[in-house]
Amino acid sequence: MAKIFNTQTKIGVLGGGQLGRMLHQSAINLNLDLRMMDPAANAPCASLIKRFTVGDLENYDDVYNFGRECDLLTIEIEKVNIEALKKLQSEGVKVFPQPEIIEIIQDKRVQKQFYQDNDIPTAPFVLTENLEELKQHKEKLPAVHKVGKGGYDGRGVQMIRSEADIEKGFDAPALLENLIPFKKELAVIVARNESGEIDAFPPVEMVFHPEHNLVEYLLSPAVISKEQKEKAIRVAKDVIEKLGMVGILAVEMFLTKDDEILVNEVAPRPHNSGHQSIEGNFTSQYDQHLRAILDLPLGNTDIKIASAMVNLLGEDGYTGEAQYEGMQEIMRINGVHVHLYGKATTKPFRKMGHITITDPNLESLRIKIHQVKEMIKVKA
Template sequence: MRARSQPSRVTVTLPGPTIGIVGGGQLGRMIGEAVARRGVEVVVLDPTPDCPAAPVVSEQIVGGFDDETAIRELAERADVLTYEIELADPDVLESVAAEHDLPVHPDPDTLRTIQDKLVQKSALADAGIPVPPFEAVSSAADLEAALDRFGEVMLKAREGGYDGRGNRPVTDAAEVEAALEELGTNAMAEAFVPFERELSVIGVVGADGVRTYPVTETIHREEILRESVTPARTDDAVADRAEAVARDVLEFLDGRGVYGIELFETPDGEVLVNEIAPRPHNSGHWTIEGARTSQFENHARAVLGWPLGPTDCRGTTVTANLLGDVSETGPARLRGVETILGSPDVSLHWYGKNDVRPLRKMGHLTVAGADSSADREPDADRGGAADRLNRARELRDAVTFAPVDTPGTE
């Protein structure tokens, strides 16, 4: 990776420039919401007509994430390009940006590294950043060898996986054939980490330096993020180590913007990098209410070269994702929302997706408030974290996408 340029000062005038975003999902929507009040225009490119971001941004270009003609049209309307989905094509971004003398952040080379999990892990390991042991898998023999070496492994498709898709635990040789049939032979086997908890650090690289948000505890089930707690319920030594590892990652990667860095905390207090997202991340949604500057505003500030906003936490903040609790895809209609809207210190976010499908992320809620305690102790109820987590779960479980005639609903 290239040496990072020195921090610089810029002159900002309003109305601001236009950001072109490849991807118009919920992340593009929340970027648009964050920057509208700052006088910044946003144009998104997405293959889905009337995508989730469309109602809150200036314009949507309908086209594929790798559609060179559509990306060229996006570049003609923008002062800087960025992306909110790893399916963006780095080669097309690079060539179009050069053609229009337009910056792209994060750098397309960073996107190339991130898109392939084996390339990503190899690059991190070569840079001395701690990661779980891993092996390339291109055959049943490779996977069996990884099982012999590591014991239980997590088999990961090298490209395209997200929200638990593309990952499969494999515990013995009897599962090898089925695992490879599901994920294919372009895969990576990673030693299973018996973690104490999963953590995340949202980092942001700007023209004026690097900042990190407080360490977040992430709670997954079926490989999908269900809840987050910030600050993480871990001790100071682990939190400091997580921040240090995250800063090493940020120093290693090229390009300005927000990065979501997923981590494992092992029982002996070590911190290992799981995966990196070169964009705002689900585990950073708490920053909208819980931080002085949200990850979405700071992503825009970073790619524009504007000064970054402060990243400190206002108080213990818990989020809970609203996932599709249906068995089949159908029109999105969330019932029982009044239970959330009627709760003080609770914020509801709707992603604007027209259809709900099983376990699809449709929105989230945030429980936030000021704390009286500044102490962080392992498993302690820091700032009422346990109460806020329980409350978030209760509110989340009180709403449903299931039809009213589904057994068990009212």
């Protein structure tokens, strides 16, 4: 007997930022009416969603009361109240990704231990409880110190190159990870539905801002060998399978100088490293996330056309009502697709949008990336 697809399923999303905004755009195509909760009354989704609730995502009562009105609950940010999600799950609300998996991922220390325990390749590390313990591991320097909980978008990560940098470390539970000499930073978006079907998008290559640890732009497909691509996809599929997760998982990786693939960290939701899939792939990461959590067949992840994604960050030195300089110029460039996130105010390095650039030729694509980066500025 054929499964029935019910467009009246009450789907709740914890978070109403730019990821929720793009997920909503995919949901419209399936005539799904998402409901969202976000702590900000002026969040990017607030004016778009009929059932928008202002609430604290880390507060038990707020999450529980929002979720009990839903058939299915998902997230666009990991900082959510796990106990409320577990209670909702026990009462019959489907929660994807599952609360126990979000709990693992919320704490980088637990996440890294999971990789080690499950033979998932990752950089060697030690756990530190405070700054005093960090001082006992001078022999591991240079290394990267990562706070266990609360780090986000580059915050909570500190390079400890020498003994002189130790005071920059975290006086809190953290992990000290070997500094890996890598050739490239890659990401693979992988999805798994409730029936256990798994599929992965081709790897993308990420280029980070030298100071702010945010993705500045990415290339799809990554410029790597066939063997490296297959290995990256194999590792990503292994991670989601061992987690048993339902939904979409962004797996960030290092390609080492010895051509090994090491998992850096993961995000159990649509991710910055999959934005270009809206224009560049046959199925977008947002379409795929909905397919996965609704137990629909997963979509074709193949690349339609080479693409790049440039993050649109607020310019340093500008805070206030956002103004976009250079929009006329970039929209004259063939293959440019602008996505603004609906944030009224800008501040330095705030994610205000992204620009996807498509071009069948990798060299002309790179030229367009640099043109766009030079032309477009978010000021106030």
